[in-house]
Each structure stands twice: as C-alpha cells, then as structure tokens.
Amino acid sequence: MARTKQTARVSTPSVKKQIAVYTQATRKNQNNGSSEEPSESEETSPQPIQNESNNASLIEDAAMEDDEKESQPPAKKVRFEDDKASLKWYEIMSDEKFADLVLISSDKVQISSHRNVLSKYSPVFADLIDKETELPVTINVDNFDTATIQAALGFLYDKTDAIDGKETAVFKFALHYDIKDLIDACCSFFEKSVDPANVCEYIQIAYNQNFEELKKKCLKVLVEKKKEIDASKWNDLPKNIIIEAFCL
Structure with missing residues (x-):
C-alpha cells in the first residue's frame, strides 16, 4: 500500500520550540552530508527554513524578546495599575x-x-x-x-x-x-530620615509613642554623631533619654 506523504505544517507554539526544530534539522544535514538521500522518517520531519542565517538571526532575536518579557517582574505593571486607581480615587x-x-x-x-x-x-x-x-x-x-x-x-x-x-x-x-x-x-518616614538635625525631635516622638525601631535609630545617631548635633537641642532632651543614650 502506498504511503500518503503528509506535508509538515509549520506551527509556532513558541519561539524556543522553533529554535529547537531548526537546530535539530541543521545538525542532521551536517552529519549526513548533502549528497545522501533522506530517509522516509526524515521526509516527514520539519525541514530547516530557507535563508538559514537570516532566519536563525530572526528566531534568536525573537527568543531574546520572549526571555526579556518573561524576566520582567509583574510588580511594575501592578504598581502602575495601583497608582492609576489611587489617582482616580483621589x-x-x-x-x-x-x-x-x-x-x-x-x-x-x-x-x-x-x-x-x-x-x-x-x-x-x-x-x-x-x-x-x-x-x-x-x-x-x-x-x-x-x-x-x-x-x-x-x-x-x-x-x-x-x-x-x-x-x-x-x-x-x-x-x-x-x-x-x-x-x-x-513613623516610617521618621525612621528613614533621622539625622543629627532632627534626631532630638524624633527621639522624643519615639519615646512618647513607644516606637521601638525609631528609638533604636535615634539613639544610634545620638551616640555616633553627637558632635554634629546643635548644643541647644541637647538642652531640650529629657534626662531619661540622655541617660539611656550614654549611661546604659
């Protein structure tokens, strides 16, 4: 019985799959040589696309674009949508x-x-x-x-x-x-921006409201950068804060 030869349909479910097919077919040609007759199984398999160098370059470029899209975190898009919604609400x-x-x-x-x-x-x-x-x-x-x-x-x-x-x-x-x-x-802003110019104000906020993280950062600035703090601001600090900063 004669075998009906099926024409291979080129599909592109993904660029990476195209590259795999192209590479496999190219290797077969290199191994077998151009003078050999292809077997029946090879006749039905996808053949390399003509203009190989151009197509290879196009496929590789497309693959790089796919990889770039896959590597981009969705956070940027989500953040944009959140900002847009917030602006609309405002x-x-x-x-x-x-x-x-x-x-x-x-x-x-x-x-x-x-x-x-x-x-x-x-x-x-x-x-x-x-x-x-x-x-x-x-x-x-x-x-x-x-x-x-x-x-x-x-x-x-x-x-x-x-x-x-x-x-x-x-x-x-x-x-x-x-x-x-x-x-x-x-409070989050205070924690990020504490410096010698504002530490005396922020540390009192930290003690009054029991903001432990802010308190730690302020105490560190008081100790490490005490020479940069205005002397008049030291006088405004409660004694318990000064004692904790330098005596405990």
Whole structure:
C-alpha cells in the first residue's frame, strides 16, 4: 500500500520550540552530508527554513524578546495599575459636589470632605460625626491649619505623597484624631530620615509613642554623631533619654 506523504505544517507554539526544530534539522544535514538521500522518517520531519542565517538571526532575536518579557517582574505593571486607581480615587473624593462634611481649620478655611472616609480611618471623627444630625456635618479643627488638614485628607484619599514635607505636622494631626494608617506612614518616614538635625525631635516622638525601631535609630545617631548635633537641642532632651543614650 502506498504511503500518503503528509506535508509538515509549520506551527509556532513558541519561539524556543522553533529554535529547537531548526537546530535539530541543521545538525542532521551536517552529519549526513548533502549528497545522501533522506530517509522516509526524515521526509516527514520539519525541514530547516530557507535563508538559514537570516532566519536563525530572526528566531534568536525573537527568543531574546520572549526571555526579556518573561524576566520582567509583574510588580511594575501592578504598581502602575495601583497608582492609576489611587489617582482616580483621589479625583473622585476631591470632588466637593457630594461632600457631606466640612472641616474648619485654625485659619478659618472651610475644607470639604466625606463622613464615610473620616469615620473609617478615625474613631475620633466617627464619634464626632455620630453626634451630628444635620448635613453637612461641621467640625472645628482649631489646632491645625489648612495645609496640614489638606495633606492628611489627601493621604486618606490614597494620594500618599500628599504628606511629603509636612510629616511632623501631619503626624500631630494623626495622633490627635487617632488615624493609625497616617501615624504608621509618618513613623516610617521618621525612621528613614533621622539625622543629627532632627534626631532630638524624633527621639522624643519615639519615646512618647513607644516606637521601638525609631528609638533604636535615634539613639544610634545620638551616640555616633553627637558632635554634629546643635548644643541647644541637647538642652531640650529629657534626662531619661540622655541617660539611656550614654549611661546604659
């Protein structure tokens, strides 16, 4: 019975598989020589593509592109999507059209916000809001200026860089209204940025709030860089801190 010869169909499930097929076929040609007749099994196997050098180069380039794509961590894409979502959320929450709460700053500026957001992050604000029956709810924030309040709200609306440059003032706001996420963000900043210029301020925050990691870093700066610290700032430090830094 005559065998029906099947035509090999070139498929490209992956670039790496193409390279494997190409390499295998090339080696067969090199081993057998061009004068030998191919066997039946060789007739049905995929043959090297013409213009071998050009095709090899193209396949290798494509393989490199595949490897680069595979090696790229998904974190960058995820981070981009997160940033995009955060920006959208910030834009939505910054729209005053449906605001149902007004904060009045120490400089008498009215700042619109939303009850559900402040209630979620702050038990203090939640209690104040629950006591009000009229909308919009109005809350006097006498101890904090407009810039500090707006920075804190921006953070709560997922614009995390809103507190940049205002961390100390925002930290006090977060403590006053018991906003844990904001407290943690400010503390993280303090830990990364402690230096001789701010160590006397930060170490008192660390002791007052029992931030152990911040305390360790501040004590290290006090001991190792004491000559770089302003003498007047030493006088402001409580004695228990000085004793722990140099006597224990």
